[in-house]
Amino acid sequence: MNYTTIVVADDPPIRTITLNRPERRNAMTPEMQMELIAAMEDAAASECRVLVFTGAGNAFCSGLDLSALQAMQGKSAMEHRTEAERVARLFLTLYELPKPTIAAVHGPAIAGGTGLATICDFTVATPDAKFGFTEVRIGFVPALVSAFLALQLGDKRCRDLLLTGRLFDAEEAYRIGLVNEIVSPHQLASRVKELAETLIANSPQSLTATKQLLAAQNKAWLESAIAAAMEANAQSRETPDFREGVAAFLEKRKPLWKK
Numbered sequence: 001m002n003y004t005t006i007v008v009a010d011d012p013p014i015r016t017i018t019l020n021r022p023e024r025r026n027a028m029t030p031e032m033q034m035e036l037i038a039a040m041e042d043a044a045a046s047e048c049r050v051l052v053f054t055g056a057g058n059a060f061c062s063g064l065d066l067s068a069l070q071a072m073q074g075k076s077a078m079e080h081r082t083e084a085e086r087v088a089r090l091f092l093t094l095y096e097l098p099k100p101t102i103a104a105v106h107g108p109a110i111a112g113g114t115g116l117a118t119i120c121d122f123t124v125a126t127p128d129a130k131f132g133f134t135e136v137r138i139g140f141v142p143a144l145v146s147a148f149l150a151l152q153l154g155d156k157r158c159r160d161l162l163l164t165g166r167l168f169d170a171e172e173a174y175r176i177g178l179v180n181e182i183v184s185p186h187q188l189a190s191r192v193k194e195l196a197e198t199l200i201a202n203s204p205q206s207l208t209a210t211k212q213l214l215a216a217q218n219k220a221w222l223e224s225a226i227a228a229a230m231e232a233n234a235q236s237r238e239t240p241d242f243r244e245g246v247a248a249f250l251e252k253r254k255p256l257w258k259k
Contacts, residue, residue: 001042005032007056008039013049014196022057027065028112030083033090036116040093049204050196051097053120054104061113063134069246072237084233087112087144088226094119095148095222096215098208100199104192105129106185110167115145118152118178121211124192125170126185131178132167139245139255141236147225151218152177 007018017039019026043051055061072083094101094116103109103120106129114131117123133149135142142162150158157176161168173179183191199207236242241257248255 001038003035003039005029006035006039008042010048013047013200014052014193015043015046015048015050016052016054017043019053019055019061021065022055022059024065025057025059025062025108026055026113027062027068029065029068030086033086037086037090037093040097044098048099049200050100050102052102052104052192052196053116054192055106055109057107059107059113060103060105060109060129061116062108063111063113066250069138070250073243073246075237077234077238080234080237081230083237084144084230087233088230091115091119091144091148092226096211098211100196100207100211102192102195104188105170105179106188111135111142112145114178115148118173119145119148122181122195123173123179124181124183124188124195125173125179126188127170127182128185129170129173129179130167131169131173132165133162134165134167136163136165137245137255138249139236139239139241139243139257141232143229143232143236144226147222147229150225151222 005021007020009016009018017036019032021027021032040051101120102122102124103117105117105123105125108130109117110130110132111134114133133142133145146158146162149161153176170179170182174182181191244257245255
């Protein structure tokens with residue numbers, strides 16, 4: 001398959017998906033989301049043993065692209081629902097992928113980029129990596145990623161990150177359990193390869209069975225959480241706060257929230 005927003009490369013049995021919009025700090029568009037889903041589904045059916053995610057240029061993924069934010073204005077409720085379903089499918093496909101996944105994170109990994117990086121089985125980051133669930137800053141709801149974050153961190157820390165919308169560095173991400181390792185930039189590629197080779201040495205059937213077991217243990221709760229999250233995500237796109245937040249973001253000013 002030919003991709004326009006990502007690059008898929010094989011170093012058998014390792015496959016790497018590179019987010020490839022460096023001029024936009026690899027910001028996500030609907031097209032990128034669909035290409036990521038397709039690439040993951042292809043990897044699941046392939047002979048690759050480990051799937052690595054990384055970003056071209058000086059960022060991992062800076063979140064949703066401005067053009068996608070602008071395009072949300074004036075969409076119908078059904079269209080908002082479709083958008084939410086696509087994001088849910090992206091994260092669920094990653095979470096349920098039968099092959100081990102590794103995120104190699106450098107620079108910003110913001111909002112959906114944080115979700116993509118931290119839902120992977122392993123997250124290896126450089127000291128300059130930055131994370132944050134910044135949706136509340138623009139009147140949005142970090143609904144879909146919240147389901148996965150609650151599984152990883154628990155309620156209290158989840159509330160801290162989602163309600164403040166603050167940025168946090170690789171050291172804090174490591175301390176709270178969202179990052180597995182911090183390595184220097186020149187060691188990132190070699191450490192990810194070393195980790196991949198450790199996984200490859202294990203039984204492929206056992207790795208798949210273990211991932212399926214872990215996913216099954218959370219399946220009922222996650223299905224319910226994602227259903228509620230999709231509704232909250234779609235509804236938030238139609239609020240006055242979201243319209244003001246996006247306008248303020250695009251105009252580079254502080255939002256004027258109505259009480």
